[in-house]
Amino acid sequence: MNFEAVKSIYYFEMARMRRTLLQSVLSPVITTSLYFIVFGTAIGSRIQTIEGVSYGSFITPGLIMLTLLTQCVSNGSIGIYFPKFTGTIYEILSAPVAMTEVLLGYVGAAASKGLIIGLIILATASFFVEIRIAHPFMMILFLVLTAITFSLFGFIIGIWAKNFEQLNVVPMLVVPPLTFLGGSFYSIDMLPPFWQAVSHLNPVLYLVSGFRWSFYEIADVNPMISVGMIALFLVICLSVLGWMFKTGYRLRN
Amino acid sequence: MTSIVSIRQLTKTYGNGFQALKGVDLDIEEGEILALLGPNGAGKTTLISIICGIVNPSSGTVKVGGYDVVKDFRKTRSLIGLVPQELTTDQFETVWNTVCFSRGVYGCKPDPALIERILKDLSLWTKKDSMLRELSGGMKRRVLIAKALSHEPKVLFLDEPTAGVDVNLRRDMWLVVEKLRESGVTIILTTHYIEEAEEIADRVGVIDGGSLLLLEEKAKLMTKLGRKQLRLELAAPLSALPESLESYNLTLSDDRTTLIHDYQGEEAQDSIASLLATLARENIHFRDLSTRQSSLEDIFVALVAEKAGERA
Numbered sequence: 001m002n003f004e005a006v007k008s009i010y011y012f013e014m015a016r017m018r019r020t021l022l023q024s025v026l027s028p029v030i031t032t033s034l035y036f037i038v039f040g041t042a043i044g045s046r047i048q049t050i051e052g053v054s055y056g057s058f059i060t061p062g063l064i065m066l067t068l069l070t071q072c073v074s075n076g077s078i079g080i081y082f083p084k085f086t087g088t089i090y091e092i093l094s095a096p097v098a099m100t101e102v103l104l105g106y107v108g109a110a111a112s113k114g115l116i117i118g119l120i121i122l123a124t125a126s127f128f129v130e131i132r133i134a135h136p137f138m139m140i141l142f143l144v145l146t147a148i149t150f151s152l153f154g155f156i157i158g159i160w161a162k163n164f165e166q167l168n169v170v171p172m173l174v175v176p177p178l179t180f181l182g183g184s185f186y187s188i189d190m191l192p193p194f195w196q197a198v199s200h201l202n203p204v205l206y207l208v209s210g211f212r213w214s215f216y217e218i219a220d221v222n223p224m225i226s227v228g229m230i231a232l233f234l235v236i237c238l239s240v241l242g243w244m245f246k247t248g249y250r251l252r253n
Numbered sequence: 254m255t256s257i258v259s260i261r262q263l264t265k266t267y268g269n270g271f272q273a274l275k276g277v278d279l280d281i282e283e284g285e286i287l288a289l290l291g292p293n294g295a296g297k298t299t300l301i302s303i304i305c306g307i308v309n310p311s312s313g314t315v316k317v318g319g320y321d322v323v324k325d326f327r328k329t330r331s332l333i334g335l336v337p338q339e340l341t342t343d344q345f346e347t348v349w350n351t352v353c354f355s356r357g358v359y360g361c362k363p364d365p366a367l368i369e370r371i372l373k374d375l376s377l378w379t380k381k382d383s384m385l386r387e388l389s390g391g392m393k394r395r396v397l398i399a400k401a402l403s404h405e406p407k408v409l410f411l412d413e414p415t416a417g418v419d420v421n422l423r424r425d426m427w428l429v430v431e432k433l434r435e436s437g438v439t440i441i442l443t444t445h446y447i448e449e450a451e452e453i454a455d456r457v458g459v460i461d462g463g464s465l466l467l468l469e470e471k472a473k474l475m476t477k478l479g480r481k482q483l484r485l486e487l488a489a490p491l492s493a494l495p496e497s498l499e500s501y502n503l504t505l506s507d508d509r510t511t512l513i514h515d516y517q518g519e520e521a522q523d524s525i526a527s528l529l530a531t532l533a534r535e536n537i538h539f540r541d542l543s544t545r546q547s548s549l550e551d552i553f554v555a556l557v558a559e560k561a562g563e564r565a
Contacts, residue, residue, distance in 0.1 A: 002327070008357025019345060087341030091400065094305040095358040096330035252309045253268050 005097040009105025010112075013079055017113050025117060028067045032121045035063055036128040039185065050187055051218045056129035061212040062184025063125070068118045068143070069150050069179060069204070074171040075110035076154020081167050084158070084251075093252065099245040103155060110151035111144070118143055132215060138223070139214035145230045146207050152237035159250050178204040188220045203233060256280035257332075257408055257439050258304060263313035265299050265463075273299040275463040276313070281408075281441060286434055288450035288471075289443045290553055291460035297443040298338060300460070301410050305335045317408065331359060334406030338413040338443075340393045344386035348377055351385060352399045359404035371399050375429065391422040398429065409433060411442040415449060427453050447550040461557050480547045483514040483525060488538040495535050501528050512539070 017024045040056030047055040080102075083089040092102055125131060133139055154171075161167040182204030188196050199205050200221070210226025213219035219226070243249070258281035265274040273296045281287055291297050302308040304315050306326050315322040317329035343351055352368050372378045375395045380388065385396060394414065401409060411430070415423040430440055430453055444450055450457050451471070458468040467474075490509040501524065504513045514528060532539070 002360040004360045004362065005358045008354050012354055015350075086343070087337070087339050088343055090307055090335065090337050090341065091355060091358060093307040094330060094333065094335050096327040096360055097358060098327075248309045252307065 002097045002101050005095060006101050006105045006108070009092075009102065010109050013075075013106060013109030014112065017075075017109075024113065025120065028071065028117050029120055029124055032063055032067060032124055033128070035059070036125065040128055051216075053216050053218065054129065057131060057216070058187075058212075059185050060122070060125045060129060060131060061215050062179070062182075062208045064118050064121050064143075065146065065204070065208050065211055066176070066179040066184055067121055068114050068146060069175050069207075070171050071117050072110055072114035072147050072150035073154040073157065073175055074168075075113050076107060076151035077158035077161065077167055077171070078154075079106040079110055080155055080158035081161050085164075089251070099251075103152075103241065107148065107151045107155055110154060111147040114147040114151065115143060118147070134217045135214040139211070142207070142211045142214055142226070142230070145227070145234065146211070149230055149234040149237060152234070152241065156237060156240055156244070159244055162250075175204075178202055179208070182208050183220055184208050187218075203229060206230065255283055257283040257318055258441075259316045260300075260304070261314045263300070263303065263315060264311045265296075265303060265308065266311045273463055274303075274311075277460075277463075277465050279458065279465055279468065281439060282456075283407075283439055284434065284437055285455045286430065286440045286442070286453055287456050287458060288454035289441065289458045289460055290445065290447060290450055291443070292445065292557065295460045296463040297460055298412055299463075301335070301412055301441070301443065305333055305410060306330050307335075327360075331404065332407045334401035334404065334409045336394075336397045336401045336409070336411045336414055338416065340390060340397065342385040342393055342396060344384070346385055347382050348372070348385065348388075348396055348399075349381040351396065352403050355400040356403040361404045367405070368399075368403060371402050374432070375399050376425075391418050394418060394422075394426075398426075402433075406438065408439045408441070411440065413443055413445075415444070415446060423449070447548065447553055451548060459553060459556055461560060466556060466560055474552065475546065480551070481516050482545045483516070483528075484543050484545070485512040485514070485532075485539040486510065486541040487512060488540050491537065495537075497531055497535060498528075501531075503528075 036056060039059055044055035044059075049055070050058045080089075083092060122131070157167065157170050181199065182202045183199065184204075188199045188205065191199065206221060206226040206229035209220040210223045210230070213223040213226070244251070247253075258279070260277055260279040263274055263277045264272070266272045277296075277300060289297050289300070299308060303310045304317065304322060306322055306329070310323070318332050320328040322329045346354070349368070349372075352372065353363060353365075356363065356368065369378070372381055375398060377392070377395050377399060380392060385393060388396065398411075398414075414430075415426055418426065427449075430442070434440060442449070442454070454471050456468065457471050457474055459466045487510050491505060491512070492509065494503060494505055502515050504515075505511070506513060514525070516524060
């Protein structure tokens with residue numbers, strides 16, 4: 001195991017975050033604050049509580065998930081795409097380092113960044129609404145598992161993408177609709193039965209529901225099913241990456 | 254001499270069907286400077302990329318220091334440093350950080366004293382805190398060399414090290430290469446500047462169309478294939494060549510004041526002595542003489558043209 005390499009890649013990636021502090025940290029915080037002001041305070045004050053939780057508090061877990069998913073997918077993909085784009089990837093590919101170690105460095109950094117931002121948003125939210133965390137351990141578990149899984153997913157996109165357009169398609173056009181339609185801002189009980197059934201095809205529903213359960217013990221699906229779904233998605237991502245590394249897909253061909 | 258890199262029947266066919274290498278066999282000896290010459294698209298970069306582990310081979314084996322580059326990639330890649338052809342750098346990193354990063358990725362513990370020495374050797378020390386995007390092309394090239402040396406490799410690949418580099422810097426680069434060789438590093442450089450190979454290489458390999466056409470010690474190559482020409486400026490114009498000189502391959506210039514003798518490398522080395530003796534006997538005096546040896550470039554162009562002819 002080449003720990004020095006994992007460490008170097010990890011610190012290198014974290015340094016990139018420090019250099020772009022405004023963009024990486026401040027922008028998600030401002031965006032989320034706007035959501036709280038608009039949905040939580042302005043509109044939320046006219047909405048009744050959902051299952052005994054005020055609307056502002058209800059949407060907090062969904063908002064954290066929205067940002068966590070977007071951040072992890074984009075950080076995970078840019079981390080590996082950028083060296084591919086500039087050509088500096090040659091160094092990673094010619095170094096005595098296994099792709100699993102490369103993955104550990106990049107995905108570790110992307111997930112760390114996502115987690116840091118997620119926690120910052122949680123802290124921001126507590127200024128606007130009342131936050132209660134019923135199952136702190138489960139909350140952290142959901143956060144960490146989701147961060148890792150979606151950073152892996154981002155890494156896959158980064159390897160697959162041949163240009164910036166493809167790189168941005170998933171974080172910009174796939175993640176937000178899935179998150180918005182995954183019950184971030186409403187309970188799917190509010191939907192007609194048909195759309196409730198459709199919502200169950202959306203993987204993000206399970207993340208948001210489980211995560212919200214760890215706060216308020218209210219959930220659209222059984223929290224254990226949520227954990228199972230994240231684990232399943234994690235395994236799928238790892239399998240795809242295993243295949244990519246074995247065949248050298250778009251890296252060594 | 255033991256070979257540090259040993260390549261057997263190496264082929265590479267890319268996904269789009271392009272066959273970049275067609276069965277290359279090559280042994281690179283420890284401590285030598287080997288120049289790989291070839292036109293663009295000949296397969297030089299593919300060959301290097303496979304040895305360094307960037308590209309997977311289609312078939313054949315490559316061993317570095319006795320280890321297989323696929324199975325024992327950690328061992329082989331630790332032995333190798335690579336300076337790529339393109340000036341690829343992280344624009345927003347400093348020189349110091351990027352070189353330290355390289356050492357880390359190669360699995361070595363930080364060693365600031367070593368990095369300092371490398372930067373000083375490459376005249377980069379004063380630039381250590383500069384961002385890479387602020388550097389000139391030549392300086393970036395040095396940074397890439399520093400990165401490649403950061404883990405103290407035994408084998409260094411320089412892929413077109415002086416492409417787009419001005420003459421002074423090219424000279425500097427050659428000095429750096431010479432210094433590295435003295436420290437025992439094996440150096441493989443690809444180039445299409447033939448003068449570069451001529452200047453610093455011990456052996457020369459010529460690659461074209463994915464095959465190694467030729468591999469020879471530079472000096473031998475020059476004498477074996479090199480044409481030589483001796484020009485004698487005569488003291489007085491000559492009306493015609495005397496009979497005694499007819500056995501030599503001689504021509505008289507149009508103004509009849511210069512005798513031109515064409516000969517091939519080794520075979521005719523003693524013929525010059527007898528030619529000069531015959532001239533003296535015939536009382537033909539000359540004011541000046543000059544010899545001209547064909548350069549590697551002439552040899553290379555002839556060789557590639559010949560092989561292209563064979564293929565056609």
